[in-house]
Amino acid sequence: MTILRSSTRRQPLQVVVVGGGAAAVIAALHLFQRATPAAPVDVHLVERSPGVGPGLAYRTDHPRHTVNNFAERLSAVDGDPGHLIRWCAARGMDLGARSFPTRKVYGQYLTSVLDEVAVPDGSSLRRVRDQAIDLHRTEEGWQTVLASGSAIPADKVVLALGNPPAHPQPHLQQELGDRFVADPWTADWRPALAGVRRVLLLGTGLTMLDLAVELEHLLPRGELVAASRRGRLPAAHVVEPTDGSDWRDAVDGVRGFANQLWAGLEPEDQSRFASTYAHGWDLHRHRMSPAMSHHLTRLRDNGTLVVRTVPEVSPGEFDLVLNCTGPRPVPTRGWNPLVDAMLERGLVRPHRLGLGVDLVQPGHPVADDEEVLTDLFWLGSARKGLEWEVAAIPDLRAQAVALAGVVATAAEAAADERTRVLR
Numbered sequence: 001m002t003i004l005r006s007s008t009r010r011q012p013l014q015v016v017v018v019g020g021g022a023a024a025v026i027a028a029l030h031l032f033q034r035a036t037p038a039a040p041v042d043v044h045l046v047e048r049s050p051g052v053g054p055g056l057a058y059r060t061d062h063p064r065h066t067v068n069n070f071a072e073r074l075s076a077v078d079g080d081p082g083h084l085i086r087w088c089a090a091r092g093m094d095l096g097a098r099s100f101p102t103r104k105v106y107g108q109y110l111t112s113v114l115d116e117v118a119v120p121d122g123s124s125l126r127r128v129r130d131q132a133i134d135l136h137r138t139e140e141g142w143q144t145v146l147a148s149g150s151a152i153p154a155d156k157v158v159l160a161l162g163n164p165p166a167h168p169q170p171h172l173q174q175e176l177g178d179r180f181v182a183d184p185w186t187a188d189w190r191p192a193l194a195g196v197r198r199v200l201l202l203g204t205g206l207t208m209l210d211l212a213v214e215l216e217h218l219l220p221r222g223e224l225v226a227a228s229r230r231g232r233l234p235a236a237h238v239v240e241p242t243d244g245s246d247w248r249d250a251v252d253g254v255r256g257f258a259n260q261l262w263a264g265l266e267p268e269d270q271s272r273f274a275s276t277y278a279h280g281w282d283l284h285r286h287r288m289s290p291a292m293s294h295h296l297t298r299l300r301d302n303g304t305l306v307v308r309t310v311p312e313v314s315p316g317e318f319d320l321v322l323n324c325t326g327p328r329p330v331p332t333r334g335w336n337p338l339v340d341a342m343l344e345r346g347l348v349r350p351h352r353l354g355l356g357v358d359l360v361q362p363g364h365p366v367a368d369d370e371e372v373l374t375d376l377f378w379l380g381s382a383r384k385g386l387e388w389e390v391a392a393i394p395d396l397r398a399q400a401v402a403l404a405g406v407v408a409t410a411a412e413a414a415a416d417e418r419t420r421v422l423r
Contacts, residue, residue: 011414012040012041012042012122012123012124012411013039013040013041013042013155013156013407013410013411013414014041014042014044014141014152014153014154014155014156015031015041015042015043015044015154015155015156015157015158015407016044016046016132016142016144016152016154016156016157016158017031017043017044017045017046017158017160018046018132018144018157018158018159018160018161018338019045019046019047019055019159019160019161019162019379020045020046020047020048020049020051020052020053020055021053021054021055021056021057021058021110021160021162022053022055022057022058022076022110022393022396023055023160023162023379023380023396023399023400024045024047024052024055024158024160024379025052025053025076025110025111025113025114026076026113026393026396026397026400027158027160027379027396027399027400027403027404028043028045028114028117028125029076029077029113029114029117029400030078030397030400030401030403030404031043031400031403031404031407032117032118032119032120032123032125033118033404034404034405034407034408035120035122035123035408035411036120036408037120037121037122038412038415039408039411039412039414039415040120040121040122040123040124040411041123041407041411042123042124042126043123043124043125043126044126044128044144044152044154045114045125045126045127045128046128046130046131046132046144046146046152047127047128047129048129048130048131048147049129050129051111052111052114052127053107053108053109053110053111053112053113053114054103054106054107054108054110054111055107055110055162056162056163056185056186057103057107057162057163058103058104058106058107058110059103059107060103060104060210061104062104062210062213062214063102063104064213064214064291064292064295065102065103065104065210065213065214066100066101066102066103066289066291066292067100067101067102067103067106067289068100068206068237068286068287068288068289068292069100069237069392069393069394070097070098070099070100070237071084071085071088071095071096071097071098071099071100071101072084072085072097072098073393073394074101074106074393075393075397076109076110076113076393076397077113077397078397078398078400078401081097082097084101084106084109085097087109087112088101088105088109093105098239098240098241099239100237100289100290100291128146128152130146130147130148130150131146131147131337131338132144132145132146132147132338133145133146133147133337133338133341134337134338134341134342135157135338135341135342135345135347135376136151138153140153140155141153141154141155141156141375142154142155142157142375142376144157147337154375155375155410155414156375156376156377156407156410157375157376157377158377158379158403159338159376159377159378159379159382160379160380161330161336161338161339161380161382162380162381163327163380163381163391164327164328164329164330164332164335164336164381165182165183165185165186165327165328165335166182166183166184166203166207166323166324166325166326166327166328167323167325167326167327167328168182168328169182169202169323169325172202172315172321172323175315175316176315176316176321178192179318179319179320179321180315180321180323181320181321181322181323182323183323184207184211184322184323184324185207189320189322190218192320193218193219193320195319196219196222196319196320197219197221197222197223197319198222198223198225198317198318198319198320199215199219199222199223199224199225199318199319199320199321199322200225200226200227200313200315200318200320200321200322201224201225201226201227201322201324202227202228202310202315202321202322202323202324202325203226203227203228203323203324203325203326204226204227204228204230204231204232204233204307204324205228205234205286205324205326206234206286206288207324207326208226208324209233209234209288209292209295209296211322211324212224212226212295212296212299212305213292213295213296213299216295216299216304222304223304223306224299224304224305224306225305225306225307225308225313225318226305226306226307226308226324227307227308227309227310227312227313228309228310228325229309229310230279230309231307231308231309231312232279232283233283233296233307234282234283234286234287234288235248235283235284235287235288236287236288236289236290236292236293237287237288237289237290237293238290239290247284248284248287251284251285255285255389258388258389259387259388259389259395262387262388263387267352270353271353274353274355285389286392327381329350329354329355329356329384330356330357330378330381330382330384331343331348331349331350331351331356331357331358331382342365346367346368346369347365347367347368347373347376348365348367349365349366349367349368351384351385351386352385353385355384355385356381356382356383356384356385356386356390357378357382357383357385357386358385359378359382359383359385359386360372360386361386361402362377362399362402362403362405362406363377363378363379363383363386363399363402363403364376364377365378377403377406379396379399379400379403380396380399383399
């Protein structure tokens with residue numbers, strides 16, 4: 001456990017942040033930005049991995065794996081779009097506002113953000129290398145139970161668990177055995193490539209693109225086939241500004257108000273959008289970098305990569321099948337012990353559309369008995385349904401700002417109450 005503390009006479013509000021990726025780092029940063037010596041916070045960041053910052057999304061070190069948004073949109077600091085660019089410049093990297101850094105660089109940036117966070121007098125940051133496996137409510141608040149057997153008391157708990165693994169494919173797992181890789185981001189499938197020639201990438205989204213450019217190097221004579229229900233690929237960004245003349249400008253204009261628009265829809269219209277229009281929106285909204293677009297075009301032009309629909313392929317004919325179908329919903333059993341425990345206790349339930357967790361603003365879960373658990377907060381993909389755009393860095397910033405405001409208000413109220421009692 002690493003502890004960074006400033007001295008004070010105030011009793012800080014205890015906040016446990018579960019997770020160690022982008023959402024957790026950005027949340028911690030904004031919690032400290034709002035904390036004051038008069039209303040301090042202790043942040044306990046619980047993450048089982050040795051490093052904090054990159055998470056699963058930015059842990060890759062492949063040079064062709066780039067972020068999927070402009071550098072000027074990826075600052076961890078709300079209101080400071082140049083923060084990432086200045087960080088890179090200080091390390092000898094010339095990063096333009098509309099450039100696309102590698103995910104490795106962005107992961108290093110997130111680590112640095114947490115390492116260099118300004119902790120106000122009286123507040124503290126504690127890094128706990130462990131895994132949260134349960135939550136128990138107490139008279140004072142919550143106990144975050146850890147796999148090591150210890151527990152951390154908390155006034156507020158922030159759940160920043162990231163994305164679950166891809167949708168399971170039990171029929172393929174049974175049919176193909178070791179030739180099927182259920183989660184390419186966590187499974188150690190690369191040593192098994194000896195003798196592999198034909199690879200099926202199940203899915204045609206951004207995960208597929210990442211794996212295709214990596215497999216080109218690992219299997220220089222390999223044949224890659226990507227297949228999905230529709231066989232459609234994500235659109236691409238363009239580097240140069242288009243001055244409002246391109247469809248991307250229209251999408252980005254709507255993107256800025258997407259969550260307000262979503263909140264204004266009737267439930268039946270939300271359901272219709274999710275079932276009918278969401279796929280098309282996501283293809284145009286979540287775009288690949290220009291460099292990735294170049295690699296994709298080259299792979300398809302030279303015949304290395306072929307795109308098909310699922311009915312057009314037979315998985316049994318491939319030497320290896322990689323599951324790139326996208327993450328399952330957060331309130332799904334079996335991927336995270338804390339989620340399993342919360343489902344068992346009725347502390348979390350699926351959103352009515354089955355996309356994320358049933359939440360109310362600013363991210364409080366609704367329990368099975370309809371109680372709103374106002375001391376718990378969800379960040380990231382769990383919010384799908386409460387909002388539509390939830391997992392990109394600008395979304396995480398907005399969530400962190402809202403969270404920090406709520407926590408700051410609670411810390412100030414707690415400080416006022418202690419002062420009143422002392423009087």
